[in-house]
Amino acid sequence: MAKKLVVIGAGMASGRLLEELEPGRFDITLFGAEPRGNYNRILLTPVLAGEREFEEIVTHDDAWYRRRGIATRFGEPVLRIDRRQKRVITARGATPYDKLVIATGSASFFIPVQGNDLPGVVGFRDLDDVEQMRxxxxxxxxAVVIGGGLLGLEAAAALHRQGMEVTVLHLMEHLMERQLDPAAGYLLQKEFEGRGIRVVCKAHTTAILGKERAEAVLLEDGALFPADLVVMAAGIRPETRLATEAGIRVExxxxxxxxxxxxxxxxxALGECAEHAGVVYGLVAPLFDMAEVLAKTLRGEEAAFVPPxxxxxxxxxxVDLFSAGDFSEGAGREEIVFRDPARGIYRRLVVEDARISGIVMYGETADSGWxxxxxxxxxxxxxxxxxLIFGPAFQGSGETDPLASVRALSAEAEICGCNGVCKGEIVEAIRAxxxxxxxxxxxTGASASCGSCTGLVERLLAATLGTEAAPPAPAGICPCTDHGHQDIRRLIRARALKSIPAVMQEMGWKTSCGCHICRPALNYYLLCEWPLEYADDAQSRLVNERNHANIQKDGTYSVVPRMWGGITTPAELRAIADAAEKYDVPTVHITGGQRIDLLGVKKEDLxxxxxDLNAAGLVSGHAYAKGLRTVKTCVGSEHCRFGTRDSTGLGIRLEKVLWGSWTPHKVKMAVSGCPRNCAEATCKDLGVVCVESGYQVSVAGAAGMEVKQTEPLATVETEEEVIELACAFLQLYRESADYLDRPYKWVAKVGMDWVIERVVTDRESRAALVRRFEISQSVHRRDPWAELARPESRPRSWSPLADLTTEAAE
Amino acid sequence: MSSWIDIAALEDIPPRGARVIRTPQGCVAVFRTGDDRVFALEDRCPHRNGPLSEGIVHGTSVTCPLHNWVISLETGQVGGPGEGTVETYGIRVENGRILLDEARLRRPDAA
Incomplete structure (x- = not known):
């Protein structure tokens, strides 16, 4: 007859233990205080965030217990352990055991302040807590979350996602102080604040106020945070009562x-209630190790738990963060730090005796496994x-092998961002x-979504299969290199290359300083990837962007001041007229983008x-730029009897947000006030057509060498959403298009579905795109002429180096 | 016979850039390469008269800003896509100063 095994607690650790024990070996009875079986507690966060349903996180259902012959007693808490008679006591009586396993887990630690027992104050441990929060x-x-550790932050983000206004109160100086150092804690706080979650550190809670239920949280310094919900996430406390009362040793x-x-x-005992060698574990990996050890012990085999x-x-x-080991400072410990403020990346390695003893990574953790x-x-x-700090991709030395760049990537390096496929999976699939x-x-799904990593996947194929079987590498962007546009963009990112010489060096350029094809492309890619760090290289700009004017066939230039949304004033027109006369402008032309073009200006007069134009408040129209040109509008509801909305106002707002940004090719937009579409919005790179119910935003039109109608992106209700979509779309285009591909060409390559997914459906993605666009615009949203036209800073290069005509005449 | 005249400091031209000198024969483009060599060429592409001084300088070539003809700074030869030659002038750097051979420029029909 099988021995009787009683397990108290139906958590993740005991669930793993039950799996490890072969059926029939013991006569098992499982008690659980919760009225339900084992589920994946780690995934309570997505349930709280509304991303998953409870049913999806159940790990063992009734059928499983039946199959295993396990008697379940859920919703029946064990009241005490009777060691002498070897039985456990519940409200329904006594159950005998031969072997007993205590897996009671832990409970939320409710900080001992007045009001901590009011309704509306919840922990974050089980489904009941989650249901209360939802x-x-x-x-x-x-909602006020007390505790800025792992659990508290997950709860805060989930509640925020559910639409609550969330404040995190954290006792220590920075978030997640047990896992992160101050710098990473700071970045994490910034990320949360950027999402609209308030974070207060060094917050000493003194009371939870409220009559019937929690209404506010009071801090020691008198600060008061109104709260409809208070989440206690200040830590967990091992649930040891049964053991203590039974006289079992408890630390x-x-x-x-x-x-x-x-x-x-x-x-x-095992799980969060157990203490091994002075340590109580709260993460799941060591708990699973414990379960495996205990299963062996119960079978009578030798086994020992090794602290992981x-x-x-x-x-x-x-939020991408990773931490491991011991990263506190100390004698004999050195640290290696890498920061990239623009991308919010932070890495710190603690090295002791030539070995890594601690790792903190924030913002980009692809190399964490390595x-x-x-x-x-x-x-x-x-x-x-x-x-070391740059990760596996940077460990190779100078290379001539075109495949070396992919060989140097770690198995964990992400190749396909859309489907989260790393190099290792791809290589494994190729080998299989x-x-x-x-x-x-x-x-693997790699390169199956947007396709931008196709070049890298092909190189991986070549590197893995050997050169005989290698498919032809994608054609280089110019004779200076074998790398294609997307390869270059990806490697600039993956290897943190921040200058044109660095790119040429690391990617094995075949010429000393590139050519007129690759240099402007590289300059753009670097500018786009590292907006706050990369210094624009004027000598890698094509003439128009270098001189901030359009060169004409005779070497003179045209000057186009910006007219926001096509709106101007008599004063502006007067200033333009005066300038045209003063500088002998031979031709004054009205452009198709609703502004005025002064043609035939000499370079030295620019x-x-x-x-003069700046003095009248006019700024560059970037009519020469691979960037935002115009936002054409009709007069909309302000004047037109058919106009449904203020298309002019929206056009001006769009232009003021987007101007100055550099893009892979020029970008033209338009806003029409009604479906009659007088601003011709449906053949632009991005067009908005106002209708009674909102704004129809469409993209990827063309009216140049090709004529193409735009494709619908989304219909939204507010101007704010239009602007958000426009920023996100433009940033996605900036980040992923080949240089000199207009949006319609780019969309044809990546697919409209992918664009919609990134810009519209996936709100996190949209928000991240907008955020990165704003970082870039903090540098680029300005008039280049504000600096160039100032007499004291006018570079001499506008005028000839020397004039020998007068001398020669003498 | 050469007669070298001092035009400007090398630093007055950005590396991989160019500046223009006005002469009786028209504009001359003075180029400075990435490795600090200087070249003087007629500032006029044989294709459609584009100002070569506004082109992108790479290695010892310049690409015309109007239609991407590539011209050798050393010989004045068009390397592609079309054919032709650009007048070149004597120029050198001495003690950080750019010296131009003026004799050629004074000839009425230099080109």
Whole structure:
């Protein structure tokens, strides 16, 4: 007859233990205080955020227990353990055991302040907590989360997503202080604040106020935070009551030895309630290790739990952070730090005795596996110390092999951003027989969405299969290189290349300084990728963008001041007329983009004519730029009897937000006030047609060498949403198009579905695009002539180096 | 016979850039390469008279800003896409100063 095994607690650790025990070995009874079986507690966050339903996170259902012959007693808390008679007592009686496992987990730590027991104050441990929070979120209002650790931040982000106004109160100086150092904590705080979640650090809660239910949280300094919901996420407390009362040894948790035995015979403990070698674990990986050890112990096999090095990731979509090991400062410890403020990237390695002892990564964690391996293996890193921080991609030396760049990437390096496919998966698929691009796409999904990583996947095929079987590498963008546009963009990002010489060096350019095709493209890619760091290279600009004017066939230039949304004033017209006369402008022309073109201006007059125009408040129209040209409008509801909305006002707003940005090719927009479409919005790169119910935003039209109607992007209700969509669309175009592809060509390559997904459907993606656009615009939203036209800063290069005509005449 | 006249400092021209000198024979473009060599060419593309001084300088070539003809700074030869030659002038750098051979420029029909 099988021995009786009683398990108290139906959490993740006990769930794994039950899986490990072969059916029939024990006669098992499982008690759970919650009225439900084992589920994946880690995924409570997505349930709270509304991204998943509870049913999806159940790990063991009734059928499973039945199959395994496990008797379940859910919703029946164990009241005490009777060690002498070897039985556990519940409200319904006694159950005998031969072996007992305590897996009672932990409970939220409710900070001991007045009001912590009011209705509306919840922990974040189980489904009941989540259901209370979701109910509160449905009613809207304000939530205060006490605790800025892993759990608190996940709860805060989820509640924010559910539409609540959220404040996080954190006792320590920076968020997640157990896992992150101050710098990464700061970036994390910035990210949360950027989403609209308020974060207060060094917040000492003194009371939760309220009569019937929680209404506000009071801090020691007197600050008061109104709250409809208070979430206690200040820590967890191992649930040890049963053990303590049974006289079993309890420290912070229930003491266990290496074999997961407690101080009492035939009684074991595991999970968050257990303490091994002075440590209580809260992350799932070590708990699963414990379950495996205990299963062996119960079978009578030798087994010992080895304290693992644990790593942390935060389960908040859009937040990428990783930490592992010990990263506090100390004697004999050195640190290697890498920061990239523009992209919000921070990396810190703590090195002790030539070995990595701690890792903190924020913003970009693709290489975390590579670093974590080195930490766990204790590898001596002296030989690669100098380049270590840049990750595996940077460990190769000078290369001539075109495949070296992909070889240098780690197995964890993400190749396909759309489908989250890393190099290792692709290589594995190729080794398993995926011999061409189509097969790799089918098996891994890599390059199957937007296709921008196709070049890299092809190189991986070549590198993995050997050169005989290598498919032809994609054609280079010019004779100076074998790399295509998308390869270049990706490698600039992956290898953090920040200057034209760096790109040429690292990607093996075949010429010393490129040519008129690659240099402007590289200049644009670097400018787009590193907006705050990269210094624009005037000598890699084509003439128009270097001189901020359009060169004409006779070497003179045209001058086009911006007319926001096609609106001008008598004063502006007077200033333009005066300038035209003063500088002998031979031709004054009205452009198709609703502004005035002064043609035939001599190069040396450009700074002076712009000084005059600037003085009248006119700024560059960027009529020469691969950037935003015009936003054409009709007069809309302000004047037109058919106009449904203020198309002119919206056009002006759009132009003021978007102007100055550099793009892969020129961008033209229009806003029409009604479907009669007088502004011809449906053949622009982005067009808006106002209708009674809102704004129809469409993109990827053309009216040049090709004529093409726009394709619908989305219909929205407010001007703000139009602007958000326009920013996100423009940024996606900026980040992913080949240089000199107009939006319609780019969309044809990546597919409209992908664009809609990134810009419209996936709100996180949209918000991130808008955020990156704003970072870029903080540099570029300005008039180049404001600087160039100032007499004291006018570069001498506008006028001839020397004039020998007078001398020669003498 | 050469007669070198001092035109300007090397630093007055950006690396991989050009400046213009007005002469009785028309504009002359003075180029400075990435490795600080200087070249003087007629500032006029043989294709459609584009100002070569506004082109992108790469290696020892310049690409015309109007229609991307590539011209050798050393020989004045068009390397593509069309054919033709641009007049070149004597020029050198001495102690950081750019010196131009003026004799050629004084000849009425230099080109």
């Amino acid at each position: 109910a509160a979120a449905r009613a809207g209002g304000r 912070r948790g229930i003491w266990v030895d290496d074999a997961m035995r407690t101080s009492a015979e035939d009684i074991h 090095v644990v790593s942390t990731r935060l389960k908040v979509s859009g 670093f974590f391996d080195k930490l766990k293996s204790g590898e001596d890193i002296s030989a690669i110390r100098e380049r 027989g995926a011999g061409d691009l189509a097969a790799v796409r089918e098996r 700074p002076a004519i712009w000084a």
